[in-house]
Amino acid sequence: MKTAITGFPRVGELRELKFVTEQYFRNEISEKELIEQGKKIREKHWRLLKEKTIDFIPSGDFSFFDTTLDTAVLLNIIPKKYSELNVTALEKYFALARGYQGDAGDVTALAMKKWFNTNYHYMVPEIDDETDIKLVGDKLFTEYQEAKALGIETKPTLIGPFTLLKLATYHGQKKAADFSTVIIAAYKEIIKKLAELDCQWVQIDEPALVLDLSETDKTFFVGLYKELLSEKKMLSIQLQTYFGDLRDVYQEVIALPFDGIGLDFIEGRKNLALVEEYGFPKATLLFAGVVNGKNIWKNNYEKTLELVKELQTKAEVVLNTSCSLLHVPFTLENELELSHQVKRHFSFAVEKLTELNELKKILQDEEDGSFLQDNMTLLAETRFHKNQAVEENIRSLKESDFIRQAPLSERVLVQAKALNLPVLPTTTIGSFPQTKEVKQNRAKFKKNEISEEEYNTFNKEKIAECVKFQEKIGLDVLVHGEFERNDMVEYFGERLEGYLFTKRAWVQSYGTRCVKPPIIWGDISRSEPMTVAYSTYAQSLTTKPMKGMLTGPVTILNWSFPREDISLKAATMQLALAIQEEVLDLEANGIKIIQIDEAALREKLPLRQTDWHSEYLDWAIPAFRLVHSKVQPTTQIHTHMCYSEFSDIIQEIEDMDADVISFEASRSNLTILETLKAINFQTQVGPGVYDIHSPRVPSVTELKETIENILINVPKERVWINPDCGLKTRGIPETEASLVNMVKAVKKVRGEI
Template sequence: MKTSIVGFPRVGELRELKFATEKYFRKEITAEELEKKGKELRTKHWQLLVDQGIDFIPSGDFSFFDATLDTAVLLNIVPEKYQALQLSPLETYFALARGYQGEAGDVTALAMKKWFNTNYHYMVPEIDDETELKLVGDKLFTNFNEAKAAGIITRPTIIGPFTLLKLATYHGSKQADDFYEAAIAAYAQIFDQLAELGCEWLQIDEPALVLDLSPAEVQQFKGLYQTLLAKKGNLNILVQTYFGDVRDAYQELIALPFDGIGLDFVEGRKTVELLQEYGFPNDKLLFAGVVNGKNIWKNNYQETLTLLEKIQSFGDIVLNTSCSLLHVPFTLANESVLAKEVTDHFAFAVEKLAELNDLKKIVTDKEGNQRLLDTNIALFGQQRFSRNEQVAKQVEALSEKDFVRQPALSERAIVQKDKLKLPILPTTTIGSFPQTKEVKQNRAKFKKGEISETEYTIFNQEKIAECITFQEKIGLDVLVHGEFERNDMVEYFGESLAGYLFTEKAWVQSYGTRCVKPPIIWGDVSRSNPITVAYSKYAQTLTEKPMKGMLTGPVTILNWSFPREDISLRESTLQLALAIQEEVLDLEANGIEIIQIDEAALREKLPLRQTDWHSEYLDWAIPAFRLVHSKVRPTTQIHTHMCYSEFADIIQDIDNMDADVISFEASRSNLDILDALKAIDFQTQVGPGVYDIHSPRVPSIEEIEATIHNILNKLPIEKIWVNPDCGLKTRGVPETEASLKNLVLAAKKVRGGI
């Protein structure tokens, strides 16, 4: 029996790639120096996998920004406006990822969306009728040769043509199947070049197979690979799926001449059932995803062995991760604060490699490795923590009326309009302002005990005052305090919630150079003390304008944490909702009349199959949000914010959240959501983002003005707010100030022209 992983974290043990790439952006290092750092990390990671005894070692999963973007660039899927800049290949790559504004021209970045049901974001390839899909890059081959030069034979990995073309956006009359022939030729060329280099296996990722597929799409997949696999020669092809089961295409999949098939036994609810019903070919390797690549809890060996007993009869098995380890932190080795009694229950990426090896040893020689199994059984036999009976009773006592706010939205809109007296097209921001080096240093000094709490607070209050002065000066209508006290929109709240644990260095890539450090839900959750009240109350004393209280909603807190596995996601979310409800009512009692409860990650745990959307998720996720604000006064205006997901297909459910105002990320998706809002006569006031904050470029007044007019062409003016598409935490101060000035001036110009 052999071991394998789908992919490995690429930012490095201590985020080395993030810091090197950001230095490159700031022109502090050259492209050559950045490439050198990338090569160092790749080699280090390959050797780590060798040392940990992994048999199938991936290459090609390393990326300076995003693997889907890498595949698009490899295959010449680069729109003309980026090619026209005539930049170097690396600069063009980053222009696609981040936008570009300089002497060569001015272009926005590609759209960015959530990668299936994860918190990772991928860059959406853009294809028009003139796109010539062909092999033009060499990344896959140079990475393989790098590893080979180090004495390591790897298995290159690439996004498959079916998934790539399904996820792309199309500008023109052509659609995915119009590019199948070109894709087959390009991938066949990849086969040939890898075979010439001495490559034995190629991993082709086709996660789109776990989605709802129509019979026509299944036939498209079948036809695509019947032709393509005829060209594979002696190269072994592994088709890798993850994030669910492949029930719609399983029979077609196992009939195709793949040499290996990777199936997810963690999130794939019907994977075992599919094997039992239809079997598995004895001429293929089954890459069994039995170690969870998305959560940080240790593998229960006894449960996994029971699973393996069910499937071993179907042929040769390779022990595999359920998905790429990109979605978990690098290693527990850097965690010095958490007690061993706690960390014994966790496995990050490096530790999951050890789990694969343990399972291999137990399966192949149980008698000789009984100690490994006994230790794991003893761990899972322990009681981790004591339940909070009060929290359990609160959740149990909830009734239907706890999830309904009175009066109705239309009545609240009238009283809020009279109370707040805002102009048409009110302007605001999503919440956070740039976290400068000084802001981060102040927080770090306080955490290390180098400054007192008073000194820490005074600094933050000074920054808040500066932020409010700026907002008033440029004329924003609804202000924010800037969130200078916050490290992360989930971790900050978790620090005041009982039942949470925090790591020191457990960073996970969210997109590009953006990394997050998800907290861990260890036990029952309750609010220990007020979280945001003091700073929001202070900020309101500095202005006559409305000050938004800024909170993170319960669904997002859950989705951006590592959740428990011993209770349902529903129960965990309701615990969080009750805790945040207390904070909402405290803000209201302290004079905050507008409260934003962000649900940026609402869609993240939405089941990938539409038949499961309501029963398994929306039927409790939407009510959990309503529970948070159901007790506030009619005059208190509730906002929420959502970003970087496809919301059009759940837009009615979003309207049912019963917020008063919802802001959406919309700029990178070219305001596509407007049609969905119009189609259902969306009742909630809405703020579609008018410019992209994940790019350093500054939008002009005319650009934002045109965007506002595009919005007004589809939605009534009395329902529209004007705001950026997300928080400004990651941006620099000069570009933020310039962009917001232009935003306010554009809104005023539109008002003046009406």
């Protein structure tokens, strides 16, 4: 019995990688220093995994930004406009991830999308007819050698050719199949080079195999690997899948001569049945994903042992995580404020290593039974007292509670009269830059170093500055800037009953951006208003409409660590009722526009389309409608969505019955607009006109062209103009310059139409 993990958090125990990379972005350290710090972080993690006696330790899962991007760069999948930049290789890499604006040129970043059903974002590879796919990088080999020099044998990991080509965007006549020969040759060369370094195993990640696959997809996958595995004798090759099951391609996978196959038994609902029905090849190791890589609750040893023992009748099992531990915080050891009674219910990345080892010892009869008994005793405990009022409110919901009082066609007319906005109204998504002073003010208040009055006074000063700036540049609908908010989910969780919070449980979202998901511990309810005071104060400073800013129930759920003792639907409905109370309070206090962000709507959408409605959309969309169903027709409801593919659920998005929807669209080149036109989308839309995740400032000409492209597909009466996301992560100079240019561009377009 051996243990493995699919991947490990790379940002570091205390976000060391984030801080050192941002120092590099600010030119405070050199490229050489950044590379050296990355090496130190990798060494620390490898030594930890060795100390925890993990048998299959990954390498190659470290990245300065994103591993899909790393694989693309390794294989020379670099669009010409980036390869022609006269900068270092690392600067070119970051140009792909963040864009570049300087003496060497001006390029926007690659598109960024959600990684399957997670809150992690990957950079979308771009391939055109001239792309010369070949092995050009050395990162994978260098990191393997680094570990080996420390006396640690690792299993290099990289994104597989099927997933890489399936996720890529294609420009030109060629499609994925046209690159099969060259990509097979490149992966063969990778295997050959690793073998020459005496590498024993390589892990090739193919998460795209858990998607709905056509016969063409399956034929393409089999063709790639039949050829790739034809010379595999040089080292052992593990195919790794996660986030779902292989129901479409299981028989094809087990027919191929892999040395190891990784299956997810947490989210892969049908994987066990597939193994039982079709068996498992005797000469192949089954890397069984039985420890949850996406949630933070203790593993149920009794249930896991039953599963593993059943699998052992079919295969030689390696205990594995269901997916990379990238999706959970680093360690519980740093959560000093949480009581032992609470913490013992959780398991972060480091603690999951312990779980793997304890399961291994139980299975090998190497301990006295206390591990299993202690685990069973813990899981049998009652953690909290149920909120009977919340449960009764859920039970009493009627169909009419999910329906707005007036249809959209009527609301458009009454809102136009009430708000009197110009054509192409301008706004922002909500947050403004969170400066060092803003963060310090919040930190001092939390540490009781300043009074609540001092804290509020500072925030009101920042709100006043923000409102004044927005009025000065001519924005039409204003926001208060959200200077009091640490995070769009954590802020609300802190004000809702039923949540627990950590101090250092950070999880990487993209690049250097980390989030600290709160934990849903019990039943959710709202005891008092959460946003009304700051929103009404901001509205008192201006005659222009001030948006009330809320996070929707689906996003709060998806960006929290959810309970496992009730359904996701039940937890979301609890959140929806709590947010509904806030919506009605904002309306009662004179806020005429309320934005309820559902940035993560798609995040828990099942990866297989056949499961979309029955397992998710049939309750997620009504949950959003429940939040705003009781407002007056004159109150305008906005929502915002970002960094996901929405075209295939666009009808369901219209069914949310919002009045205005803003989409991230800049990095996806406004492709969603064609879908909106095709289905005659009636909701007003605000496609993001520039990318806020890049520091570059778009010109007035560039923005004007973007707006004109929007108007080709959407009537001007239904278009709003805004950035593609909140501005909290950006600096003040670039934010102000970009917004000034955005308003100037709108005025130019208005003058022409």
